[in-house]
Amino acid sequence: MAALEGGLGSRLVHAYRRSEAARGLALLSPTMLIMLAALAAPMVLLALYSFWTQSGYALDTNLTLAQYATSIGRANYRALFYRSLEISAIVTVVTVLLAYPMAYFVAFRAGRSKFVWLILLTIPFWTSYLLRVFAWKLILGYNGVINSGLMSLGLIHQPLEFLLYNPTAVIVTLAHAWAAFAILPIYVSLEKIDRSLLEAAADLGDGPVRRFLRITLPLSLPGVIGAAVLIFVPTTGDYVTPTLVGGSSGVMIANVIEEQFDKVGNWPLGAALAVASMAAVGVATLLFVGAVRAAAGRIR
Amino acid sequence: MKRTTGGAGLLVYAVFYLAFLYVPVLFLPLFSFNDSPFIAFPLSGFTTRWYAQLFADTAVQGALFNSLRVGAAAAIIATALGLPAAKALTRYRVPGGSAVLGLANLSLFIPEIVLGISLLVLLNVVAVSLSLWTVVLGHIVICVPFAITVLMSRMEGFDRNLEEASLDLGEGTWMTFWRVTFPLALPGIVSSLLLCFMVSFDDFLIAYFLAGNETTLPIYIWGQLRFPYKLPAVLALGALILVTSTALVVIAEWIRSRGLEERRHRMVGA
Numbered sequence: 237m238a239a240l241e242g243g244l245g246s247r248l249v250h251a252y253r254r255s256e257a258a259r260g261l262a263l264l265s266p267t268m269l270i271m272l273a274a275l276a277a278p279m280v281l282l283a284l285y286s287f288w289t290q291s292g293y294a295l296d297t298n299l300t301l302a303q304y305a306t307s308i309g310r311a312n313y314r315a316l317f318y319r320s321l322e323i324s325a326i327v328t329v330v331t332v333l334l335a336y337p338m339a340y341f342v343a344f345r346a347g348r349s350k351f352v353w354l355i356l357l358t359i360p361f362w363t364s365y366l367l368r369v370f371a372w373k374l375i376l377g378y379n380g381v382i383n384s385g386l387m388s389l390g391l392i393h394q395p396l397e398f399l400l401y402n403p404t405a406v407i408v409t410l411a412h413a414w415a416a417f418a419i420l421p422i423y424v425s426l427e428k429i430d431r432s433l434l435e436a437a438a439d440l441g442d443g444p445v446r447r448f449l450r451i452t453l454p455l456s457l458p459g460v461i462g463a464a465v466l467i468f469v470p471t472t473g474d475y476v477t478p479t480l481v482g483g484s485s486g487v488m489i490a491n492v493i494e495e496q497f498d499k500v501g502n503w504p505l506g507a508a509l510a511v512a513s514m515a516a517v518g519v520a521t522l523l524f525v526g527a528v529r530a531a532a533g534r535i536r
Numbered sequence: 537m538k539r540t541t542g543g544a545g546l547l548v549y550a551v552f553y554l555a556f557l558y559v560p561v562l563f564l565p566l567f568s569f570n571d572s573p574f575i576a577f578p579l580s581g582f583t584t585r586w587y588a589q590l591f592a593d594t595a596v597q598g599a600l601f602n603s604l605r606v607g608a609a610a611a612i613i614a615t616a617l618g619l620p621a622a623k624a625l626t627r628y629r630v631p632g633g634s635a636v637l638g639l640a641n642l643s644l645f646i647p648e649i650v651l652g653i654s655l656l657v658l659l660n661v662v663a664v665s666l667s668l669w670t671v672v673l674g675h676i677v678i679c680v681p682f683a684i685t686v687l688m689s690r691m692e693g694f695d696r697n698l699e700e701a702s703l704d705l706g707e708g709t710w711m712t713f714w715r716v717t718f719p720l721a722l723p724g725i726v727s728s729l730l731l732c733f734m735v736s737f738d739d740f741l742i743a744y745f746l747a748g749n750e751t752t753l754p755i756y757i758w759g760q761l762r763f764p765y766k767l768p769a770v771l772a773l774g775a776l777i778l779v780t781s782t783a784l785v786v787i788a789e790w791i792r793s794r795g796l797e798e799r800r801h802r803m804v805g806a
Contacts, residue, residue, distance in 0.1 A: 260630030263620035267680060270617060271639050274677050278654035279646075285657055338553045341546040353550070355789050360557050362734045362785045366754050367774045370761065371560045374567070374575050381563055384576035415557055466644065473647020475741055480761070490649045497653050497745070507657065510650050 286508035290501070303508030313492065313509065317516055320489040323403055324472040325520070327410040328464050334411070335418035335463065340452075342419075343426035354423075361416035369477050372409040376400040376481065401483025409477050414470075418463040425459025426452070457532050461525055468524070472517045489513045565775035573768055586768040596773065599756035603737055606668050606752060610675035611732035615725060617676070618683030622724075623717065625684070626691040627699075641681045651677060652745035659746070666748025674742040679732035686731060686792065690724025723791045730788035734781055753777075 286303050289296040307313055342353045360368065375381040376399040383395040399405065429452060437447045475490035482488065489509065496506025571581035590596060621640065625633050643651060655674050656666075664670065698720070702712040718725075740754035747755060757773065760766045 260624040260628030263624035278658040282654040
């Protein structure tokens, strides 16, 4: 009897769960379909394109690795891959290091004004990326804000030429433009930390530094890793910043990808460059996350 | 004692950090009122002629109108997609739900240039000609993660018993959605619409690949940056965009946080 009831009950629960799953899937399906059509399918097609060849105006759809051989084999493309990864890595480290104390302040010290701080920090995140990058061109330019300011103060007599059109200008601009992306993930992970753990550590005799290194830092690592990935991956493909402030020494991989799709008109090569750069970024990201986890393990 | 000095140090750092975020951008409005075609110190006097020049330019108005239309369409469609998805992910245990969420959020982890060219390739293969609608499609892809995130945080907050009570009292699924879920989710919907609009209005690179012969505001600005004599008017435009978008963000965040606040009161009350 009890067994029968149990069987019936579990079957009912099962049916309910199944209908719940069915209802959930029905609600998810429009989003899923559009994401498959407008995100997944294009990516697959881009990968397919990278194995094709452009011959004049026609597209040769025989599969070949020729585009990858060009992408990786040509020295100046290789240099651009390295430079893009290097610039983004520096930007990521700088941005996360600068953002951490800020996020820490909002999570632990801002008190009642926390909400105002959060809004102040998110406003730049939503205001025109193009204009934020362009502002740096105005600031660093030959006749820009810094040069004209220093000259009208009489501190220099010639404009400084090293400010604009180099990798450093790209790094400064990106670190500014992406600052808000680092703060939020770090803040969220700091906010989640159980305050009683900190009190326990203090009661057991840990000083502020040890407490930070042994509790706060390791527990906030998911946020740090999230912030780093969220900055590193998109910045390697940034087009606006190297174009506006990079000059010839600050060209990045996105610039040559854009050329293939625009002036040059060699889409398969552009596709291969894009896929190869995403693969490089993926590998670099995995290595980075692994390294951070290993380092975190050693702290404890 | 040590703690307070540490706190003061952090506060000073936080203020400097805010200055780093805001000061570079504030040069745009500053020089938009400067009475000189050159963007350099010393400032040479106050003028509003760059704004007058901007308002006289019909190309700006066309681009602005296009951006408003694209932004509105992308925001409405992305929010309409995000709402059922957020409901499914917060209310039901869906097999593979996290995979769908991962797919929806994937665009955050792909450089915009790759999103742009991959859609361009697809549209080319299926022979869809480029227009403002193809820009809308690209913007939906980058807006959906924001819509789902905002709507999920709102949906997680309110009591699902309200929906069940409505169903128990004999309302159908559709009326329950319309009279219970929708009003409760409204703050989330409004802030999702505003934030998606901002994301679309702001985007240059995807629109650059997908707009064909059409011009959105960021594409227009990009085209102007090459001509030094047009820069002051671009600064005036930039200043207006900064003021408007700041106002929209503050409104969106205020609406969202008021929703969260209400919930806290209700929970304390209960």
